[in-house]
Amino acid sequence: xxxxxxxxxxxxxxxxxxxxxxxxxxxxxxxxxxxxxxxxxxxxxxxxxxxxxxxxxxxxxxxxxxxxxxxxxxxxxxxxxxxxxxxxxxxxxxxxxxxxxxxxxxxxxxxxxxxxxxxxxxxxxxxxxxxxxxxxxxxxxxxxxxxxxxxxxxxxxxxxxxxxxxxxxxxxxxxxxxxxxxxxxxxxxxxxxxxxxxxxxxxxxxxxxxxxxxxxxxxxxxxxxxxxxxxxxxxxxxxxxxxxxxxxxxxxxxxxxxxxxxxxxxxxxxxxxxxxxxxxxxxxxxxxxxxxxxxxxxxxxxxxxxxxxxxxxxxxxxx
Ligand code: HEC
Ligand code: HEC
Numbered sequence: 195x196x197x198x199x200x201x202x203x204x205x206x207x208x209x210x211x212x213x214x215x216x217x218x219x220x221x222x223x224x225x226x227x228x229x230x231x232x233x234x235x236x237x238x239x240x241x242x243x244x245x246x247x248x249x250x251x252x253x254x255x256x257x258x259x260x261x262x263x264x265x266x267x268x269x270x271x272x273x274x275x276x277x278x279x280x281x282x283x284x285x286x287x288x289x290x291x292x293x294x295x296x297x298x299x300x301x302x303x304x305x306x307x308x309x310x311x312x313x314x315x316x317x318x319x320x321x322x323x324x325x326x327x328x329x330x331x332x333x334x335x336x337x338x339x340x341x342x343x344x345x346x347x348x349x350x351x352x353x354x355x356x357x358x359x360x361x362x363x364x365x366x367x368x369x370x371x372x373x374x375x376x377x378x379x380x381x382x383x384x385x386x387x388x389x390x391x392x393x394x395x396x397x398x399x400x401x402x403x404x405x406x407x408x409x410x411x412x413x414x415x416x417x418x419x420x421x422x423x424x425x426x427x428x429x430x431x432x433x434x435x436x437x438x439x440x441x442x443x444x445x446x447x448x449x450x451x452x453x454x455x456x457x458x459x460x461x462x463x464x465x466x467x468x469x470x471x472x473x474x475x476x477x478x479x480x481x482x483x484x485x486x487x488x489x490x491x492x493x494x495x496x497x498x499x500x501x502x503x504x505x506x507x508x509x510x511x512x513x
Contacts, residue, residue, distance in 0.1 A: 216480075217500045219399035220472040221330045222302060224380045245415050257414050260287040265295050266415060272360055275353040277346070285345035289354055292335065294416040297358045298366055301402040301420060301469045302383030303335060308363035312459040313487075314355035318343045320485035328473065329480040335383060363455070365465050366419035367402070369512040375401045375423040386411055400424050400504060402469045422468050424508035432509025435502060442502060444494050446510075454513055459487075468507035475503045 242251040245266060252264040262280045274295055281288035289306075293299045297307025306314070320326035321343035328336040343351075375396045376387040386407040401423040404410035409418035436454075439445045451457035454464035463471060477483035479495040498506070 214500045216330050216476060217472055220469045221333055222380055222383045222385060223330060223332045224382055243413055245413055260291050263288055263291040271296050275357050277350040278354050278357050286342050296416045297361050298416055301467045304470050305466050306358045307361040309359055309461050310456060310459045311355045311359045313461050315351055316485060316487055318351045325485045327482045329477045329482045363462055367422050367511050369422045369424055371426045372396055372423045373426060378403055381411055384411060396423055396425060398425060400468050400508060422511050428505045428508040429512050432505035435506050436509050442497050463510050464513035468511040471507040471510055472503045
């Protein structure tokens with residue numbers, strides 16, 4: 195009896211406890227459900243907003259309109275297909291809302307510029323077919339992404355994939371090794387520096403935060419990037435794992451290309467959001483991301499600890 199119980203228990207823990215708890219910093223689940231975009235203030239702010247480098251101006255409601263968000267810099271990107279600029283009611287919110295017209299995206303979603311068309315289409319299929327979900331079921335915007343993919347036609351998916359694949363990925367995240375970092379608050383999964391100059395220890399995490407909280411959160415300025423604070427020494431440790439594998443993983447360049455900017459249908463992983471990268475590695479390890487192509491990544495992530503993922507992401511973001 196005792197041994198049967200012990201056996202059941204060990205089998206259970208084998209299937210349940212696949213590695214560590216999710217790295218909380220990468221998922222950045224907000225403490226309370228985030229208010230829907232645009233519903234921020236009690237008295238709506240209807241003033242026209244401006245940003246440097248453009249004569250265009252928009253209200254906050256226009257900036258975060260889920261079916262036609264502001265396009266501050268139309269000259270920065272090719273003409274957007276309708277599905278990217280406006281989406282399609284009721285389910286398909288405009289891709290440009292979360293991923294921006296230039297595809298840079300933000301730490302709480304994903305950068306989707308410069309992804310190979312075949313990869314992009316495959317991901318949409320995986321979201322549709324229940325093969326790609328977040329390992330943290332509370333990650334609400336990934337659920338929205340899944341609903342969007344489910345509602346899209348093949349033609350719409352192709353148009354969006356072709357559009358974003360034409361835009362080159364350029365550096366947009368500055369990686370800084372630091373022991374102390376600005377204190378932040380979690381606004382819908384985005385970590386925003388508090389006003390004032392309060393600092394706190396970074397500890398064993400990456401803090402990815404907008405260079406300018408207002409430009410990113412309020413104005414959704416697609417030219418205003420991010421800073422990733424990473425623990426001292428992590429870039430070098432990550433380099434060893436990425437380039438040599440060190441018996442824990444497989445050298446990434448074999449599939450992601452010598453410069454890690456992608457090769458054939460395999461996506462680029464250099465210079466992209468470290469929080470996003472860690473979420474994906476963890477999701478794949480936990481088997482909540484399990485599309486037909488994910489099997490190639492299984493041996494890569496199988497033995498990685500959360501700390502390994504952290505240093506890998508620090509190095510990748512710095513490339
Ligand atoms: C409400 C915000 C939101 C909107 C609108 C949105 N997405 Fe996403 N998207 C996300 C999130 C969140 C993720 C996944 C992040 C995660 O799980 O870590 C994602 C991921 C993706 C990915 C995977 C990227 C990769 O590198 O594998 C693709 C492709 C994508 N979205 C395409 C689109 C397209 C096309 C549209 C418009 C039809 C769209 N998204 C609209 C939030 C959004
Ligand atoms: C054997 C080939 C192979 C190797 C080696 C490999 N990858 Fe991948 N990687 C892929 C493929 C294929 C995908 C797409 C997986 C899918 O569709 O789910 C991918 C996807 C990813 C993604 C998700 C990208 C996104 O936009 O969502 C990350 C992150 C990633 N790889 C990191 C790494 C790292 C880090 C290494 C090295 C430590 C590595 N990979 C080594 C083949 C590989």
